[in-house]
Amino acid sequence: MSGILYGVGVGPGDPELLTLKAVKIINNCAVIAVPKNGGALGDGVALQIAKSAVSLDGKKIIELTLPMTRDKAELQRHHDDAAECVAAELRAGYDVAFLTLGDPTIYSTYTYIHKRIIKMGLNAQFVAGVPSFCAVAARLNIPLTEGAQALHILPASYKGTGAGLDMCGTRVLMKTGKAFAEVKKQLAGRGMLKNAKMVQKCGMEGERVFENLENADEDASYFSVIILKDGEEKL
Amino acid sequence: MSGILYGVGVGPGDPELLTLKAVKIINNCAVIAVPKNGGALGDGVALQIAKSAVSLDGKKIIELTLPMTRDKAELQRHHDDAAECVAAELRAGYDVAFLTLGDPTIYSTYTYIHKRIIKMGLNAQFVAGVPSFCAVAARLNIPLTEGAQALHILPASYKGTGAGLDMCGTRVLMKTGKAFAEVKKQLAGRGMLKNAKMVQKCGMEGERVFENLENADEDASYFSVIILKDGEEKL
Numbered sequence: 001m002s003g004i005l006y007g008v009g010v011g012p013g014d015p016e017l018l019t020l021k022a023v024k025i026i027n028n029c030a031v032i033a034v035p036k037n038g039g040a041l042g043d044g045v046a047l048q049i050a051k052s053a054v055s056l057d058g059k060k061i062i063e064l065t066l067p068m069t070r071d072k073a074e075l076q077r078h079h080d081d082a083a084e085c086v087a088a089e090l091r092a093g094y095d096v097a098f099l100t101l102g103d104p105t106i107y108s109t110y111t112y113i114h115k116r117i118i119k120m121g122l123n124a125q126f127v128a129g130v131p132s133f134c135a136v137a138a139r140l141n142i143p144l145t146e147g148a149q150a151l152h153i154l155p156a157s158y159k160g161t162g163a164g165l166d167m168c169g170t171r172v173l174m175k176t177g178k179a180f181a182e183v184k185k186q187l188a189g190r191g192m193l194k195n196a197k198m199v200q201k202c203g204m205e206g207e208r209v210f211e212n213l214e215n216a217d218e219d220a221s222y223f224s225v226i227i228l229k230d231g232e233e234k235l
Numbered sequence: 236m237s238g239i240l241y242g243v244g245v246g247p248g249d250p251e252l253l254t255l256k257a258v259k260i261i262n263n264c265a266v267i268a269v270p271k272n273g274g275a276l277g278d279g280v281a282l283q284i285a286k287s288a289v290s291l292d293g294k295k296i297i298e299l300t301l302p303m304t305r306d307k308a309e310l311q312r313h314h315d316d317a318a319e320c321v322a323a324e325l326r327a328g329y330d331v332a333f334l335t336l337g338d339p340t341i342y343s344t345y346t347y348i349h350k351r352i353i354k355m356g357l358n359a360q361f362v363a364g365v366p367s368f369c370a371v372a373a374r375l376n377i378p379l380t381e382g383a384q385a386l387h388i389l390p391a392s393y394k395g396t397g398a399g400l401d402m403c404g405t406r407v408l409m410k411t412g413k414a415f416a417e418v419k420k421q422l423a424g425r426g427m428l429k430n431a432k433m434v435q436k437c438g439m440e441g442e443r444v445f446e447n448l449e450n451a452d453e454d455a456s457y458f459s460v461i462i463l464k465d466g467e468e469k470l
Binding site: 009011014015016017018019020021023024053103104105106107108111114118124125126127128129130131134135137138141142143144145146148149150151152153154155157164 | 244346363378
């Protein structure tokens with residue numbers, strides 16, 4: 001019998017935001033897989049979060065090389081290699097927990113491995129987690145959506161980010177990272193810096209909270225989430 | 236010393252999707268507050284989910300009457316009364332956990348109470364939870380977003396739902412409930428029924444999974460989430 005691959009969302013940073021299910025699955029898996037991007041920010045973070053909540057003693061930990069590159073052929077080769085590495089464990093009968101930040105269905109590298117494992121005829125499942133934007137809203141002590149407002153989650157790498165900023169409802173900018181200067185320029189051009197709130201490294205060491213972006217410096221890390229609201233409903 | 240109000244997200248249905256933090260906060264609160272809407276679907280669901288994961292023995296459970304009505308004055312009166320009821324417990328020194336489905340910052344009645352408690356000069360905090368759409372994507376075994384796709388969360392009551400359906404990226408329709416027939420018509424008019432997936436009562440008793448909406452009957456409950464994707468990325 002082949003094992004099952006679980007894409008386990010460990011939440012955005014605070015180990016207490018792991019779900020009971022994530023803890024159980026991690027406990028039950030003999031093999032833990034974690035992405036390794038070669039020194040970039042975020043390497044090993046999902047593993048550290050999990051370790052703070054669950055003992056990984058006695059488990060086999062495999063690091064999958066998944067660099068962040070725009071070279072499609074190189075990306076595919078790394079995804080294929082990582083999937084083969086996971087598949088070998090599954091075929092040997094071991095269940096594997098792939099740890100991923102936030103929720104595994106939202107902008108996760110896990111997706112690339114998941115699809116390949118399914119295509120190989122093996123079993124892969126998502127284990128839902130708390131997305132970063134929910135924790136960021138909680139940290140800012142504001143609701144994301146009220147009444148009939150829409151909620152738009154926009155990756156800063158998304159080509160329509162500018163247009164996205166003009167949508168009605170609440171807009172969440174994720175993955176700003178290197179694009180922060182450009183995002184700030186787009187916000188400034190629309191007079192939105194005052195209304196934009198941001199949390200960096202929410203729930204992690206070095207967390208920073210910005211009630212607006214007027215004086216935000218530009219060393220935003222990969223773990224920044226910006227929230228723009230249409231204004232508050234009256235009580 | 237006044238107590239603290241916590242808006243605790245208990246996740247979408249599966250009690251295992253509670254976070255460690257939610258369990259801890261519920262354990263530590265002497266008073267548990269739950270919304271009661273007077274017989275409508277969903278009454279008592281958050282309480283049942285929490286009870287399946289944590290013992291509530293010995294705690295005071297208060298039911299807050301929060302009916303679903305479009306009469307603004309009536310709504311405000313109920314929100315005011317509920318906030319007063321919670322404030323009385325806080326002023327008596329008790330911490331209160333208000334249980335809410337999914338994540339408390341996304342379309343939660345809790346928000347109305349939270350804002351009033353803050354306005355009274357008392358302490359209120361959000362405790363992030365797993366939103367229903369993450370669990371629904373996991374149940375369907377599909378990623379919500381890949382690469383640079385945007386993610387649009389649209390309440391079916393949102394006046395721009397039609398326009399929302401035409402956005403690029405992944406569209407999630409929440410709170411379809413009574414509007415399901417209308418939503419289905421909007422989807423049919425765009426040739427989107429085949430591409431729309433839905434889960435009703437995800438993780439709860441009576442869960443139903445629809446790989447498309449071509450033959451979906453119209454007794455969709457309040458707990459339905461529809462996901463529309465732009466198509467899959469190639470491996």
